[in-house]
Amino acid sequence: AGPGEYTSILVSQPAPGVSQITLNRPKALNALNSTLFHELNAALRTLSSDDSTGCVVLTGSDKAFAAGADIKEMKDKQFAEVYKGDFLAHWTELSGFRKPIVAAVSGYALGGGCELAMMCDIILAAPNAVFGQPEINLGVIPGAGGTQRLTHALGKSRAMEIVLTGKNFSAAEAAEWGLVSRVVQEGAVVDEAVKVAGKIAGKGMLAVQAAKEGVNAAYEMSLTNGLHFERRLFHQLFATNDQKIGMNAFANKEKAKWTNS
Numbered sequence: 001a002g003p004g005e006y007t008s009i010l011v012s013q014p015a016p017g018v019s020q021i022t023l024n025r026p027k028a029l030n031a032l033n034s035t036l037f038h039e040l041n042a043a044l045r046t047l048s049s050d051d052s053t054g055c056v057v058l059t060g061s062d063k064a065f066a067a068g069a070d071i072k073e074m075k076d077k078q079f080a081e082v083y084k085g086d087f088l089a090h091w092t093e094l095s096g097f098r099k100p101i102v103a104a105v106s107g108y109a110l111g112g113g114c115e116l117a118m119m120c121d122i123i124l125a126a127p128n129a130v131f132g133q134p135e136i137n138l139g140v141i142p143g144a145g146g147t148q149r150l151t152h153a154l155g156k157s158r159a160m161e162i163v164l165t166g167k168n169f170s171a172a173e174a175a176e177w178g179l180v181s182r183v184v185q186e187g188a189v190v191d192e193a194v195k196v197a198g199k200i201a202g203k204g205m206l207a208v209q210a211a212k213e214g215v216n217a218a219y220e221m222s223l224t225n226g227l228h229f230e231r232r233l234f235h236q237l238f239a240t241n242d243q244k245i246g247m248n249a250f251a252n253k254e255k256a257k258w259t260n261s
């Protein structure tokens with residue numbers, strides 16, 4: 001499907017350099033079915049080659065960011081089918097997207113919804129945001145990163161308690177535990193996410209992408225390898241025009257005009 005044909009997401013440009021994807025299955029609390037995820041992947045593929053997009057905001061409705069994978073769609077699936085088709089593998093495409101994604105979470109971010117938020121680079125939460133991994137109540141476990149990313153963010157004991165009991169946690173807890181960067185005033189989470197995304201989109205894109213790669217490497221590598229990788233990324237930026245532009249602008253007390261080259 002192309003942008004004009006999406007049925008389960010909306011794509012807009014709320015500010016210069018910022019594209020917004022809104023999950024749009026309100027009646028199903030944005031349950032993540034295969035149509036929605038294929039549209040989300042298609043939209044991101046388009047945005048990755050769109051030079052006018054520097055940062056993406058991903059959001060849902062006031063009531064639900066996403067209430068999880070679509071249970072009705074998956075309930076009759078058999079082992080052979082999910083194994084052969086590598087069910088949910090297509091969800092990982094989003095985590096390979098190279099421009100930053102800011103998640104604006106209002107309402108339920110449960111199961112796959114919580115996992116989707118955790119695939120993003122920054123999470124801002126509305127006061128009514130509710131996070132959780134309730135898969136244990138369905139006879140399964142998180143299947144799109146919940147046991148891994150939640151554990152990285154919260155530590156073992158909290159992650160275990162949430163995954164094993166299926167209990168939800170609040171926006172305030174998510175902020176206290178470091179899962180989200182902050183809780184934003186009621187009604188303001190999308191605007192605030194667009195503001196943050198706009199700030200990011202105003203930077204030089206080569207440095208932004210390198211910074212994202214560097215921070216993500218902290219989750220994949222030993223400290224020694226991560227520091228080495230970071231230093232090489234840092235060195236590489238000296239091959240860009242933006243490094244000369246940024247540092248000369250500082251020295252001349254001017255504002256840098258990035259060229260993304």
Ligand code: CAA
Pocket residue numbers: 027028029031032067068069070071072073088108110111112113115134135138141142143144146
């Ligand atoms: N899948 C499919 N449909 C869903 C859904 C989901 N995950 N979550 C909500 N819906 C549907 C409901 O079935 C209902 O549809 P109908 O109007 O046709 O009956 C509609 O959305 C509204 O939901 P409720 O009436 O349940 O709304 P509520 O306000 O009473 O409750 C809720 C909200 C607590 C979020 C409840 O909907 C709920 O518990 N949803 C399921 C949450 C869940 O278990 N998520 C994990 C899914 S598994 C997963 O994600 C696997 C993975 O790791 C990838």
